[in-house]
Amino acid sequence: MFFGAQMDVFADIEKQILSTVRVLARRGVFALPAGSLPPRGLAVEPPRDPAHGDIATNAALVLARPLGRKPREIAEVLAPALAESDGIARAEVAGPGFINLTLEPAVWQSVVGAILRAGGRYGRANLGRGEKVNVEYVSANPTGPLHVGHGRGAVFGDALANLLAFVGYDVTREYYWNDAGAQIDKLLESIFLRYREALGERIGPFPDDLYPGDYLKPLGAYLAKKYGKRLLRQSEEKRLATIRDYALPVLKRAIMRTLSRLGIKHDVKFNERRLITTRDKKGRDKVGQTIADLERRGLIYRGRLAPPKGKRPDDWEDREQLLFRSTQFGDDVDRPLVKSDGSYTYFATDIAYHRSKLRRGFRQLIDVWGADHGGYVKRMKAAVAALSNGAAELDVKICQLVNLTRGGVPEKMSKRAGTFVTLDEVIDEVGRDAIRFIMLTRKNDAPLDFDFVKVVEKSRDNPVFYVQYAHARVHSVLRNAKELFDERELSMGALAKADLALLEDEGEIALIKHLAAFPRMIASAARAHEPHRIAFYLSELASAFHGQWNRGVSSPHLRFIREDNYRLTVARIALLRALSTVLATGLSLLGVAAPREMR
RNA sequence: GGUCCCGUAGCUCAACUGGAUAGAGCAGCGGACUUCUAAUCCGCAGGUUGCAGGUUCGAGUCCUGCCGGGAUCGCCA
Structure with missing residues (x-):
């Protein structure tokens, strides 16, 4: 009877308990209402205290309600019956009605044989039943090299995807490239400055909202070499397109190279640009279609938002805007979809993106985000609930910050000065294994300390x-x-x-x-x-x-x-x-x- | 001010989604090397799970209110 399909002693014991209850019900010992098996909250687990045997179960406690009897009474009947089962040496009632099981040594010994026969399949399961799951992770903007925080999300998402595949889900690993929007425009302008610099022009300090990092210099130099001064004469639109067509693939490749050093490869790379450049017969892009979709459900309106309390932005301007009724799905305020300049908000395109996932047949979505996106969770969940009529589930995993230290001393990082530690540098120094393992030594929503010295130490500490x-x-x-x-x-x-x-x-x-x-x-x-x-x-x-x-x-x-x-x-x-x-x-x-x- | 996350041994963290007497590691103290690689192990000590209530057979875990830390708060992504 032990080690059936799942090769799991605990699962087998659980089955044994349930079948014993059924037998007792059939004999009229228990009055078991239909549909009450398995009882809610049934636990079959190793006890904290080894004195409580090998396996403890709360079966009698959770059966008390459906059977309409006292837990202790049920346990007194169930335990002796279980003790009759193959492989169970003893069954003792303890406390309020726990049953502590001690198994025959042969049961444990046979686990070894089961593992040898199963090999790398040991531990596999079919929880997912082939269901499609979309795991979106990393999704860093192609505006520069990945840093350590991205590394945590990358490793987390990848390991989660591995795990879900292992238990029988049909997993798609996805990367969302934010290759459109204001940030990209700023990136392209930054590269343009580097280009002019490469042509010999004196560029002073970079404006605050541009990207000052040195990593853009080679891009500027390449453009200077290839085009000479021609870009200067082009219209802004044309010029930015030229720079974009060259720079984005280069920056994306750099990110993918870093990820591949960590053993990470996505199945699908989804370009945000697709959402605003492909149009249907009515001339609507994907975001427009999404908004129309929501409008049909009565979830779009024009209205005004109250300014945030306690922290009123200096440039607050009360205006009417296009809003999504996310409050109907648990969000705190309704969210704007169009900016004052007429372009879509990030949220609007993100809704369209998640709609794409749904339309591709995913009912289980997992997004892995950085800590700074915590405030965004409710509205995204609201959007998914709205688009799927509640049929799809979005789980957002927030990865907290990584604190880099070296021998206990904080590693200085300043994004402004461009002295942040890149993921590549960390891989160079400590290697793939250390990064991957250490990133998973903390729950995702707790901050993580990463010490350059400690993670390569050959000791119990590491x-x-x-x-x-x-x-x-x-x-x-x-x-x-x-x-x-x-x-x-x-x-x-x-x-x-x-x-x-x-x-x-x-x-x-x-x-x-x-x-x-x-x-x-x-x-x-x-x-x-x-x-x-x-x-x-x-x-x-x-x-x-x-x-x-x-x-x-x-x-x-x-x-x-x-x-x-x-x-x-x-x-x-x-x-x-x-x-x-x-x-x-x-x-x-x-x-x-x-x-x-x-x- | 709103929202979300966190608060567990001196330190860093677990606790299998509500189970029994809350567990590890580090640091501290005391031990084990002519080894199957001691790069390791064993023992001792260490607690009002931030505070106060509530829910029930039972709460670190769920609910409410405080306290403290972090993230975030239209037209950034």
């Missing part, structure tokens, strides 16, 4: 190293074992026949229990859209392994390799193989390498 070292150490043992026994005797075939019942040391069983928790950890991380849980899990798993390894130092009979006991060694090598599989799978979801050697 979780990247700690986990990778565990993997390398496992493989070191595997290499040593191969030298002692001849290679064929430790083949996967030999491991498949290992007598796993020999894995009876409590440290070994504890290690196996960690491995057994992998599928449920994956499932919960996927449901919560929280890939950082994988990183925490891996640290704990590594800790369990390092602990067991060290027990062998003082107690030689606990070493994984026992030269005098081939059968025991084979069983332990099987355990290590299972361990290395889980470590490698977890790391691959994070996009971090699993090295076999770290000398």
Whole structure:
């Protein structure tokens, strides 16, 4: 009965509990109303306190309401029935009605075999049932190099996409290029200044609203070389088009190059320009169509907004404008769609963009944004709710700031002076693995400290190293074992026949229990859209392994390799193989390498 | 002033979406190296989960109000 499709002990026990309840209901022991299984809030989980057995369930507590009986009473009936089940050694009632289950060691031991058979598929699930999910991440403007904050969103989004694909979603990784609008115009003007500079003109300090960074100089120089003074004579419109056609692809390529160094590649790159340059028969662009769409639903009107309280902008001008009724969907105020100069607001084009996602068949949307966009969440959710009639779900994941330090000293950064640390510089210095792992050692909505010294340290302090070292150490043992026994005797075939019942040391069983928790950890991380849980899990798993390894130092009979006991060694090598599989799978979801050697 | 996020051991953070006596690491103290790579491990100590109420069998988790920190607040993206 154990280890069916999901290879998940906890899922199997849950099924066992539900079927036991059904049997008791059929026998008339419980009066079970139709549709009350599984009960809401049912938990089948490892208890915090090991004294409470291997698995604890609140089944009796959550069944109390539907059954109309006291939790404790239900537990007293359910527990003995469960104790009859295969694999369950004991079932005890505790507290208000918890049932603590202790499993037969054979159940835990068989987990090792299940992992070996499943290999890299261990932990996979079909939660998504092939449903399409759109994960939009990075989406930085092509106005300059990526910085560290972008890196966090990039890694987060990518790991989340990996995770969702792993549990059975049809994932599309998407990048939204803001390649239109005022910011891009300012960028193009900045490049134009660099171009004039390259022609020998003296350009003073850059105006405040332009981009002063040195990285635009080569673009200006290229244009000067290619066009000479011709751009100076062109109309502004023509000139900006020339600069745009050259500069945007260059800047975009630079961003993609940085991302690819982190192992990140998007399936779809969506250009904002498309939304305002493609027109339908009525001459409407995509944003116009979107507004018309909302208008049909009675969600567009002309009106005035009250100025924000407490912080009235100096240049506030009360005027009537085109508004989206986002308050109908939980937003705080209705939002403008057209600026005073007649162009669309960023929000308007963003609605059109999300409408495109919906029209492409996505019902689950995930946007990964930076901390400074927090105030934007409600209106975007409102827009998605409006456009989809509530059928689609948008989850916005806000990534908090990254605080860069070096040996505890804050790294000075000033966007104004152009001295911000680029993502490329960080990759150059610490490498892909460190960035990817560390970015996931904190919940996305909590600020993250990133220390250049610490993240490359080879110590317990540094979780990247700690986990990778565990993997390398496992493989070191595997290499040593191969030298002692001849290679064929430790083949996967030999491991498949290992007598796993020999894995009876409590440290070994504890290690196996960690491995057994992998599928449920994956499932919960996927449901919560929280890939950082994988990183925490891996640290704990590594800790369990390092602990067991060290027990062998003082107690030689606990070493994984026992030269005098081939059968025991084979069983332990099987355990290590299972361990290395889980470590490698977890790391691959994070996009971090699993090295076999770290000398 | 509005909105959103955060507040958990001296420090940095977990806590599997409401479960039992709130867990790790660092720092501190005390231990384990002729090793399966000690690049590691073991033990001790450390708490009114910011404060006050509420919801229920049960709250770090949900609701209300305060306190403190951060982000953001039409015509930026």
